[in-house]
Amino acid sequence: MSPPDSPWRPGREQIDRAFSWLSPAQRQELSGLLSLRRLTPGEQLFAIGDPADTLYVLVEGRVAVKKQTGWGRNSQVIALLSPPAPIGEASLVGAAQRKTTVEAVEETLLLCLPGDSLRLLAADQPALALTLVNYLLRITCLRLEQCSSRLARIL
Template sequence: MSRPDLSAVATPEDLARVFPFLSQQERAIVQPFVTICRRAAAEPLFTIGDGADACYLLLSGSVAVKKQTGYGRNSQVIALLSPPAPVGEGALVGSGEHLTAVHAVVDTVLLRLAADDFDNLAARHPQIALSIMGHLLRITGLRLEKCSARLAHIL
């Protein structure tokens, strides 16, 4: 499960990289709701079945997303993500548990937005939360389009 780095505070530059669609003032409002999370190469961010309790946004490094193939314990890398990609964004809509495993490919730094903190942000600043959700929805839609195109190419 995730281990936020409580000694590291997200900088305004970090927030500008992952939330470029928010104004500087909006990013300052979001800043107290995020924490820094670090993973060494090959270290998991989360595994299949872990509780989905946070969305992550890549600041540096990269992560591999793995899905079980259905053949025993075998899994397949289905995506390699790099900054400023979101990871585990389903946690913000109450997806329950992770259906994929994600691990760092190289040393990786992420921003962590806990689902509870997002709910608090949404209660206090609904327009900012709506902007974040809209951004995540656009990225999820693009990922689905690319996945569908790859599947059609295979078939």
């Protein structure tokens, strides 16, 4: 796995692409809390059981989300994500450990927002934090609807 999130600072273009739904002023406010992380194909972003302490937003590339099947150590790809997908949003609502493994399918660039930074943002800029959390909730609801639809087709 890669070393912990790098101290690299994202550029304006990367932040604009990942957070296009925020106003320019909100993107500027958020930019100081973000760092970048690069993954090569096959490299894990995180694995099942890892601490859930960071939200990622996919800027470039694609990742596979894998879940264990219950048959030994086998896993199944349950989603392929493309930009500007948020990844690991459960970390922002108190999940202690990752429930999936996420692995790069191709060269990948991600923005990283540590959970502690979101809590600081909530104290300093509550409207921005609420906007961010509402967006993540909408994405999570859409993913749940898609999962339910796939399950209904299987059953």
